[in-house]
Amino acid sequence: MKVVELVEVTKVYELPRGSIKALDNVSASIEVGEFISVMGPSGSGKTTLLNIIGCLDMPTSGRVVIGGENINGLGDDQLTKIRRDKIGFVFQQFNLIPTLTALENIEYPMILKGLNGHEERGKELLRSVGLDEQLGENKPNELSGGEQQRVAVARALANDPDIILADEPTGNLDTKTSKDIMGLLKATNERGKTIIVVTHDPLVASYTKRTFKLVDGRVDRVGVFA
């Protein structure tokens, strides 16, 4: 079953110096349970692709289907709901909400969705990403980078999304911690979750099962590397 389907997706940015084609006629489909990396030099359109799959941006043309739902022409409220319920984000800079404790950060998407029992499930998720329950009481600035990223992964999993999108998830971490986080993502994938990682680190890509190489907004190669 396809969880992401892109059909001839093009994204053009209109800038004062002229227009830039960030994505040029990209077609791809991703099956449930895949672990995919998106690689390519900077400016190749990696982040644009991730933003479109993450319903943060709209393509100029082409069709995008996420979790069986065509997102073309959806309004802001509907896109927000898809992001909340179907997509989990992991960012390079962790991006936890500084006023909330680690546990509250994990609970937050569930509270937005209006789920009951968010505290119990939050604690469960905290343990599942390998963190001590007591750590949950800390604010993000009291945690190390690796711990923050673990919390971010737990937050991404909170509403049991169809896809996890990770943009350079190890970009701000040392090698050892990077390996820990990638191990965590790998284990999450093995439990059946679809994961898409944007990276330019071959080590990160080596954890994934399939890699899209983007060059100048086009998919250059698809395959298994490393």
Place this chain on the structure above:
Amino acid sequence: MIFFEFAKRNLTRHKFRSVLAIIGIVIGVMAITALGILGNSVRLAASEQLYMIGNEVVVFPYGEEAVSEDNFKLIEKTADVAIPINSMTDKAVLNGESELVMIYGMRSEDIPKLLEKEDGQFLKHGSLNCLVGSRLADNYELRVGERATIKSQKPRIVGILKERGIGFDINPDNAIIVSDKMFSSLYNSSGYNLVVVKVDKIEDVEEVRKEIEDRLNKKEKVVLVMEMKMIVEGIKEFFNILSMFLIGIGSISLVVAGVSILNVMMMSTVERTKEIGVMRAIGTSKREILRMFLFESLILGAIGGVIGAIFGFGVGFLVDVLILKEASYLFAPSSILYVFVGTAFGIGTSVISGLYPAWKASRLKPIEALRYE
């Protein structure tokens, strides 16, 4: 309520800044509350000093010396109670001192209908004694039983009147009241200087005034008929305008406070751009972001409003006690009202000032906000 919690925590992130914004609201609300209470207290104090009874109509002669006996008869037919009064300014000797005073001549039976006594008793029918007003009694230390001298007569003071305040019919506080018989023995008079008409039902006042005018001014205008109600309303109107003016002054400081809240909230949205981007990315709707920021300004306004109203009440108390020397005006419902008016204005100003920053924050595009450093 997660967004209320967010608002609370965000405000405590920059405590000093939040406190400054609250102080602005406190000052504004304090100004409105205190000035509102002051205006109202002045109004209440004035109403106490003015003898204002709405159901009186006063008839004065117009173009003639006096209201004639015939015309008085006509007035009597129209009204429930008609009190004819004569007046004269003359020298009187009180406690050995000579003073120019107002002397009123009234029918003995009419006196209790218009005046109240403090001490002694009213005049008996055809009495040759007199009553004195409260101010006069105070100033000359007059007591019941003493005598006043008017011309060659030496009437005995049998009663001292209660203070009545400034009136539009008669001003007895600085006057001597004698019976009509005594008055005519002192001065040659025909007719009356004024007639006070009392109407049982206040809603009939207008009608009675018209009827008197119609009957007496048939051929030519001989009397001037004044409704106390109109005068009273004119004065009330004046004090309402005064109150509004004072509140207007207070509102200026609240506007300044509003601008400072706007400033604080704008700063806050800019600083938190990235955070808003993250919140939007992980599924927070525009409406929820808007609500979070509005809660922040609501909290600032509510805290500032309540503290400001308490301070304003305190300042109002000081003003009433120190300047008007009367604290009871403070607890009149019309004064207490300004405590709530002040609080409501404070909260309203904060929320209105927070609207634009909140709207701006909610309109941030998630990808652009995420990229913001």
